[in-house]
Structures are given as structure tokens and as C-alpha cells.
Amino acid sequence: MGLEFLHRVMRATAVVGVLAFAFVALYYNIEFAWGILVGCAWGIGNFWALTRVITALVTPNGIDRRRALIRSAIKFPVLYVGGYFILTSGWFPPLALLAGFTILFVVVALKAAGRMFLHLDDRAKRPASTPETLGTRT
Amino acid sequence: MDFKTALSFALPLGLAIAALGSAFGLGRAVAAAMDAMGRQPEAAGKIQTGMIIGCALIEALTIYALVAFFILQGRIA
Numbered sequence: 001m002g003l004e005f006l007h008r009v010m011r012a013t014a015v016v017g018v019l020a021f022a023f024v025a026l027y028y029n030i031e032f033a034w035g036i037l038v039g040c041a042w043g044i045g046n047f048w049a050l051t052r053v054i055t056a057l058v059t060p061n062g063i064d065r066r067r068a069l070i071r072s073a074i075k076f077p078v079l080y081v082g083g084y085f086i087l088t089s090g091w092f093p094p095l096a097l098l099a100g101f102t103i104l105f106v107v108v109a110l111k112a113a114g115r116m117f118l119h120l121d122d123r124a125k126r127p128a129s130t131p132e133t134l135g136t137r138t
Numbered sequence: 139m140d141f142k143t144a145l146s147f148a149l150p151l152g153l154a155i156a157a158l159g160s161a162f163g164l165g166r167a168v169a170a171a172m173d174a175m176g177r178q179p180e181a182a183g184k185i186q187t188g189m190i191i192g193c194a195l196i197e198a199l200t201i202y203a204l205v206a207f208f209i210l211q212g213r214i215a
Contacts, residue, residue: 002183006190047194054190058171059182083201087208098205105198108191 006051009111010044013104020103035092039100042083047104049075146214149207156203163196
């Protein structure tokens with residue numbers, strides 16, 4: 001489970017967000033649907049920026065200060081200024097934004113639960129089966 | 139003290155407590171991750187991934203508090 005897991009989470013969240021948008025727009029309310037989509041985009045943007053900041057700042061190979069500064073300068077406006085703007089604009093219902101923002105965490109939880117129940121991490125740790133190893137097993 | 143006055147005191151206080159808890163949580167998570175990376179640099183990728191998910195969940199708490207603030211703010215005025 002590395003950084004590619006996080007990229008897959010972001011892609012899956014985008015797909016779920018678009019599906020939720022279409023479903024809510026069709027069966028409930030277009031304003032609420034846009035709120036979910038914007039909240040989902042906000043969540044993905046925040047998560048992507050957080051990934052970038054942490055990989056730049058928390059690394060055993062020494063910090064690239066310029067890169068870390070640039071990424072931090074992008075991340076905090078995305079989370080707080082962007083969030084403040086979309087919450088105070090009044091264009092979207094706050095509950096819809098909250099629902100959209102939560103999609104990412106639901107996807108993370110479901111993907112992590114799937115990995116746990118399917119024992120995918122254990123399988124990755126196990127050595128590959130070769131004729132020699134298979135021969136020694138009883 | 140009426141409902142609106144109580145709410146106007148409680149809302150910023152609640153948001154501040156959530157932000158404080160989130161800050162402590164993030165600090166502890168990053169400190170623990172740095173410690174773990176120092177002990178096992180070969181596991182840095184896995185530690186980073188877990189930490190990113192943890193940090194996102196901790197940050198989400200503050201966002202939820204912020205959204206709750208905006209939802210309840212309308213009841214003050």
C-alpha cells in the first residue's frame with residue numbers, strides 16, 4: 001500500500017462524485033447535486049495537496065525547501081480559503097458540500113476494509129510461488 | 139441567557155476546540171511518523187501513506203466543525 005493507493009482513492013472518489021451528482025440531480029435537486037460535486041472536488045483537491053505537502057516535508061531523504069514551500073503555499077489556500085469561499089458564497093447547501101467532502105473518506109474506508117478482508121497486504125508480503133518453494137510445502 | 143446568546147458563545151468556542159484537537163492530533167501523528175521513519179527508513183513509503191490518510195481524517199474534523207459552524211451560524215441572526 002503506497003502512494004498509488006492514494007491516487008486510486010482519488011480516482012475512485014471522482015467517479016463516485018460524478019455518479020452521486022447524476023443520481024442526486026435526477027432524483028432530488030440540481031442545487032444539492034452541484035453542492036455534492038463541488039464538495040467532492042474540494043475533498044479531492046485537499047487530499048491531493050496534502051499528499052504533495054507530506055511527501056515533500058516528511059521524507060527520510062531530506063527536505064527540498066523550495067518544493068515544500070510551494071506545495072504548502074498551494075495546500076492551505078485550497079483547504080481554507082477555497083472552503084471559506086464556497087461555504088460563504090451561498091451557492092451550494094452546506095450539507096451537500098459536507099456530503100461531497102465525505103465521499104473521499106468513505107472511499108478510503110471501503111478500500112482499506114476491502115484490502116483488509118481480502119488479505120491483499122498479506123499476499124504482497126508472501127514470497128512468490130516457485131517450483132522450489134511449492135515442492136517444499138506439504 | 140437565551141438560545142441565540144448561548145449559540146453565539148458556543149459556536150466559536152466549539153470551532154476553536156475542534157481546531158485545537160486537530161492541531162494536537164496532527165502534531166502527534168507527524169511526530170510518530172517521523173520517529174517511525176527514523177527507526178525504519180525502508181518502510182517510509184508505507185508510513186507516509188498511513189500518515190497521509192490519518193492527517194486527512196484529522197483535518198476533516200476541523201472541516202466538519204467549520205461546516206457545522208456555517209450551518210448553525212444562520213440561527214444566530
